Amino acid sequence: MTAPIERAASRVLAPALPARLSLTPETALACQLDGAWWPRSRDLEAELPALADALDGPWGRMTHVTVNPTRWPVIPHKVPVAGHTVHVGWFTEQDPDKLILLSGTVGRWDLLVIPPETQPAAAARLMAAATIPGSVLTARALMAAEAAIGGGMRDARSRVEDWESEGGACMSPFGDLPGRRSTWR
Known part of the structure; x- marks a missing residue:
């Protein structure tokens, strides 16, 4: 019979990985976000100590x-x-993609939370965008922009791949060509 291992005890034994964090440089410009955090999981108890x-x-x-x-x-x-x-604490009114930090000495910081499953290239874009001094973009706006950019790139790539694999060499994947009618949409 094996004894159950307590969750807290297993965390103590595991080496802590550094937080994946990018902060806005100190400046006089006000901005919506103070940086971005890319946790490795959705387990706050495991992720907050590194942060x-x-x-x-x-x-x-x-x-x-x-x-x-x-x-x-x-x-x-x-x-x-x-x-x-x-x-x-938690608030349903708070932006789902934002973490608010409070400190007794500095005050409040708002961080974009990049979902753990995000691909590294997308996470790098989000971290860079969230740390632009003076930016007026919110966490929600940044995530929507990334979804449009990342999703748009995947959609265009998959449309071209589909077109090529289905014998679409005789028609354009981008709509009608001058003087030619296309049935692909």
Whole structure:
């Protein structure tokens, strides 16, 4: 008979990976987001310690975090991190793609949360876009733009691949050609 391993104990034994985080450079320009965070999972209890570790030094001790529950299957009330506790709250009115961090010394930071399953190229674009000083783009706008760009690229590529594999050499995948009628749409 095997003894069950407690979840918290397994986290202590596993080496902590650094947070994938990009912050907006310090500037006098106000912006919608203070950076972007790309967690490795949707487990706040597992992900918040690395984020706190990355931010506690330069930013001050993280005390509270708020999220929208649509992106996080389990939301713990408290998460122990590096000698203190981070209180976690949730609001359905909050942008689902944003994490709000509170610190007693610095105040509030808003981070774009890039879904863990995001491809590296898309995550890099989102991290770069979220850290532009003075940007007025919200987390929702950035995610919608990425979906349009990333999805549009995949759609165009798949249409061309379909066209080529189905013998479409005699017609254009881009609609009617001058003086020629196409049935492809």
